[in-house]
Amino acid sequence: xxxxxxxxxxxxxxxxxxxxxxxxxxxxxxxxxxxxxxxxxxxxxxxxxxxxxxxxxxxxxxxxxxxxxxxxxxxxxxxxxxxxxxxxxxxxxxxxxxxxxxxxxxxxxxxxxxxxxxxxxxxxxxxxxxxxxxxxxxxxxxxxxxxxxxxxxxxxxxxxxxxxxxxxxxxxxxxxxxxxxxxxxxxxxxxxxxxxxxxxxxxxxxxxxxxxxxxxxxxxxxxxxxxxxxxxxxxxxxxxxxxxxxxxxxxxxxxxxxxxxxxxxxxxxxxxxxxxxxxxxxxxxxxxxxxxxxxxxxxxxxxxxxxxxxxxxxxxxxxxxxxxxxxxxxxxxxxxxxxxxxxxxxxxxxxxxxxxxxxxxxxxxx
Amino acid sequence: xxxxxxxxxxxxxxxxxxxxxxxxxxxxxxxxxxxxxxxxxxxxxxxxxxxxxxxxxxxxxxxxxxxxxxxxxxxxxxxxxxxxxxxxxxxxxxxxxxxxxxxxxxxxxxxxxxxxxxxxxxxxxxxxxxxxxxxxxxxxxxxxxxxxxxxxxxxxxxxxxxxxxxxxxxxxxxxxxxxxxxxxxxxxxxxxxxxxxxxxxxxxxxxxxxxxxxxxxxxxxxxxxxxxxxxxxxxxxxxxxxxxxxx
Numbered sequence: 001x002x003x004x005x006x007x008x009x010x011x012x013x014x015x016x017x018x019x020x021x022x023x024x025x026x027x028x029x030x031x032x033x034x035x036x037x038x039x040x041x042x043x044x045x046x047x048x049x050x051x052x053x054x055x056x057x058x059x060x061x062x063x064x065x066x067x068x069x070x071x072x073x074x075x076x077x078x079x080x081x082x083x084x085x086x087x088x089x090x091x092x093x094x095x096x097x098x099x100x101x102x103x104x105x106x107x108x109x110x111x112x113x114x115x116x117x118x119x120x121x122x123x124x125x126x127x128x129x130x131x132x133x134x135x136x137x138x139x140x141x142x143x144x145x146x147x148x149x150x151x152x153x154x155x156x157x158x159x160x161x162x163x164x165x166x167x168x169x170x171x172x173x174x175x176x177x178x179x180x181x182x183x184x185x186x187x188x189x190x191x192x193x194x195x196x197x198x199x200x201x202x203x204x205x206x207x208x209x210x211x212x213x214x215x216x217x218x219x220x221x222x223x224x225x226x227x228x229x230x231x232x233x234x235x236x237x238x239x240x241x242x243x244x245x246x247x248x249x250x251x252x253x254x255x256x257x258x259x260x261x262x263x264x265x266x267x268x269x270x271x272x273x274x275x276x277x278x279x280x281x282x283x284x285x286x287x288x289x290x291x292x293x294x295x296x297x298x299x300x301x302x303x304x305x306x307x308x309x310x311x312x313x314x315x316x317x318x319x320x321x322x323x324x325x326x327x328x329x330x331x332x333x334x335x336x337x338x339x340x341x342x343x344x345x346x347x348x349x350x351x352x353x354x355x356x357x358x359x360x361x362x363x364x365x366x
Numbered sequence: 367x368x369x370x371x372x373x374x375x376x377x378x379x380x381x382x383x384x385x386x387x388x389x390x391x392x393x394x395x396x397x398x399x400x401x402x403x404x405x406x407x408x409x410x411x412x413x414x415x416x417x418x419x420x421x422x423x424x425x426x427x428x429x430x431x432x433x434x435x436x437x438x439x440x441x442x443x444x445x446x447x448x449x450x451x452x453x454x455x456x457x458x459x460x461x462x463x464x465x466x467x468x469x470x471x472x473x474x475x476x477x478x479x480x481x482x483x484x485x486x487x488x489x490x491x492x493x494x495x496x497x498x499x500x501x502x503x504x505x506x507x508x509x510x511x512x513x514x515x516x517x518x519x520x521x522x523x524x525x526x527x528x529x530x531x532x533x534x535x536x537x538x539x540x541x542x543x544x545x546x547x548x549x550x551x552x553x554x555x556x557x558x559x560x561x562x563x564x565x566x567x568x569x570x571x572x573x574x575x576x577x578x579x580x581x582x583x584x585x586x587x588x589x590x591x592x593x594x595x596x597x598x599x600x601x602x603x604x605x606x607x608x609x610x611x612x613x
Contacts, residue, residue, distance in 0.1 A: 065483060142501040145483030149491060149498035162492040191492025195484035272500055274578060 044071035044181040048200075050130055053208035054217065056246050059130035061144055061203050068200045071181035074361070076201025078178060079194065081360050085165055086158035088114050093151065093198075096123040099358050102289035103127060103205060109300030113157035120156075120264050122300035125293045127286055127352075130203040133251050137282045137298040140272040145199045162191045169194065207288045207352040208246075215346065216246070224346065231343025234336055239312075241325055242284045248347065253281040254323040257316025261299055268298065279321050291348045305344065309337040387463070388552040389427055389456040389471075392595065393420060393448035396560040402449045406512075409564030413514040415523075420448035420559055421495065422506035422588070423475050423488070426539075429461055430468035432547050437461045443475060445488045445495065446557070465547035469555070473589055474505030474537035477530035497528065500577065504528040505536050506588050508559060514568040523568055527584045529577020536581050538589035554595035561591040 038044040048068045050059065079085065083092040096111040097103040103126035105111045111123040121137050135141035141150065151157040152165065169175045169189040180187035182197055212232075214222035224232065235243075244250040253269040260266070260280060269278035282298040296302040302311065314331040316322060332340070352358075393400035395407045395417065406414045424446055427439040439458050447453045479489055480502040489495075495504045509524040529536045565587040574580045 062483075136499075140500040142481050143483040146491060146496065146498075146501050149496065153498045161494065163494060166492045190486060191490040192484045192486035195491065199484070 038071050038074070038181050041181070041185075044069065045184070046070045048073050048204070050204050051206045051208065053206070053213070053246070056208070057131065059203075060133050061130040061199070063130075063203075066145070066196045066199055068204065069182060071178070072183070072197055072200040073204060073357075075178045075182040076197040076199070077358070077361050078175075079198050080201050084168060085152060085160065086114050087160040087164075090114055091158050093148070094360070096151070096157075097126050099355075100292070100353055101125075102207075102293040102353065103358075104293045106292070106294060109295050111157070113151075113154065114159050117156040117159075119154065120266055121298050122295060124283075124285060125289060126202055126205050127207045127288050128247055129205060131247055134283075138269050138272045139253055139283060144203060145195045147202075148195060148198050162194065165194060166191050205352075205358060207349040209351045210288065210349040211346040212343075213246075213349075225342065227339050227342040228346055231339035231341070234332075234340055235343050238329070238332070239340070242323075243287050248287040249284045252284050253278065254284055255280040255319065255321040256282075256297075256312075257318075257322050257326050258297060258299075258301070258311070259317040260319075261301075264299055266299065277321060280319060281321060287344060288347050289349055289353065291345050292353065305341055306337065309340055313337060384457055384459055386457065386459040387429075387461040387550075388458060389469070390552050390554045391424065391446050391454045391456060392554050392556050393446070393454070394556050394558045394560070396558065400448050400557075400559055407560060409560050409568075411564045411567045413512050413563065413568040415510050415512045415514075415563055415568070417448070417508065417510040417559060418522075419507060419509040422446050422473060422557075423495070423503070424456065424471050424473060425475075426470075426472040427456055427458060428470045429458065429466050430470070431462070432465040432467050435464070443479075443488045445493060448559075463549060463551070465549050466544060466553065467547050468541065468543040469553065469594060470539060470541040471555075472537060472539050473592075474528070474585070475503035475530075476537060477535070479503060480528075480530040497526075502528050502530050502577065505585070508562065508588075510563075512568050518573075524573045524575060525584050526575045527581050527588060529581050531577070534578050534582045536577070536585035538585050540589050540592050542592065542594055544594055548594075556593050556595050558591045558593065562588045565590070 046069060048070050049063070050068065052059070080093045080097075083089050083095070085092060091114050096105040096108075098106065105123040108123070110119050110121055112118050124135075124137065129135075129144055132144070135144065135147045136150070141147045149162060152160050152162060166189050169179070175189060176187040179189050179193055179197075182200075183193050186193070211222060211224075215224055236245075242250055242252065242254060255268075258280075267279050269281040269283075270276065272278075290296075290305065294303055294305070296305070296308050302308050309332065312326075312329075312332060314329065316326050395401075395404075395415075396409075398407070400417060400420060402420070403418055404416065406416045408414055422445075423443050425441070425443045429437040431437070437458065439456070439461075444456055445453060475489065479485060484491060489503070495507065496502070497504060504526045506527045507525070509522065511521045512523055513521055515521045515523050527536050572580070574584050
């Protein structure tokens, strides 16, 4: 078991090295970490816009309301990786959102917070958040800024209060200096600034440099194997109505025919809208980096990608809200499932998964 | 100017001179001041309650004058906290000293703010008036203890009233004609929490902590708890989503 894991890591590292060589450095060196000293206010306030991949829609997030700066993004990264945000100082955002696994919690069907308390849902991969119109498996959160309030306050996650976090940060000279650099000299930490800084960091988690992206852009040498090509064609015919390119989700809520879990009793979207028509509907997740983001589904019930494909091969739990597209879906043959998986693996973005801008900040980073 | 005034300020409470008028919000529990954690009070619905927290947002104060003109206070929310006297004064800068015949204001936060991400000042989510799992502001919060809640832990009750989406929007515009025109510099707006809690027996009123139909009912009740002191308790409120005039 351990050997397998280590092998995977080695393979991952090898892919990563190849990826960096092949794709070149990240396009925004100003934002790469702690290389630029921020003692100079001009460097701190330097604009750090997110990447806008060619052919993508415009982001939903209104950056005019929260302009990204080098110092703001770095502050957000510090907060993201700081376990001091949790009530007992043991859990950070990154505890359940690890970069190497596409910013989700690998190997955990549902995530655990402080004191080993278990939540009820699989942590969502944090990717391309600036394009999302709502957040969570049930869409209850309407803005990226306020999303962190959930893990911060949920008793099964960080079990804290934003006011407590603010008080703690105000006691830290290092954080006060970081907030001053990020917010035009204002060193008084507020809840608003904590949330804005986190959004400056998380909005930058843009994954758009996978083999699929290179293929779509006709990059030299970016060829698909016959199986991957067949997979792409199948994907567009059978999956893309919900997992819409290029974000690989249409951000809708759908019942994909999973039998309800009698213990979790999770009604999904209906928990927010109180409409029976939304019962058992959950967010259509992005498939980017799906190779790394196991387990799958809102409750993490499938450990392997082939379990997911097997589910879509036709074993749907019948209920009134089952998505119409699945009611009439033809079964997927074993070969079709294999080709689809071959295609899905092209959505892995090694640069994203190892980008130093998103990694744990060096202790001395300002 | 400030330097000249500072020496006469004692105890840190320095009133900054302002041209204009004030609304003084006065949290009450029946005929008494509302003391947080104070002695139990018997509501009109015959429940014995002790209030442990009471906070609500107000904005959009408008004075209607006898000469048919109006005054609108500057935009901005104020979070009234029954425990913090400093939060009770709502300044009406440059309001003319004419006879006021009616006052209107809004209880709660508008949908633009509830969908506007991380805001600051009185709307900072760190103040605990913002929901986590379902985005939006809590317009008003009241918590307390009552023997009418024997099944609840520590006999606690809680009403967190919010929700900005139709048909259960909970923001309310309160419109109060005064029985007698007033030229007073400061108008006292009584917020009688006893009225709110006494609108129905607690035993028949489960806690409300989510948006929805029950929250909308509570929003009507809390909007009906206001009156101008010294005035007849005649008041009107309407949902801001309603196209009807105050009825």
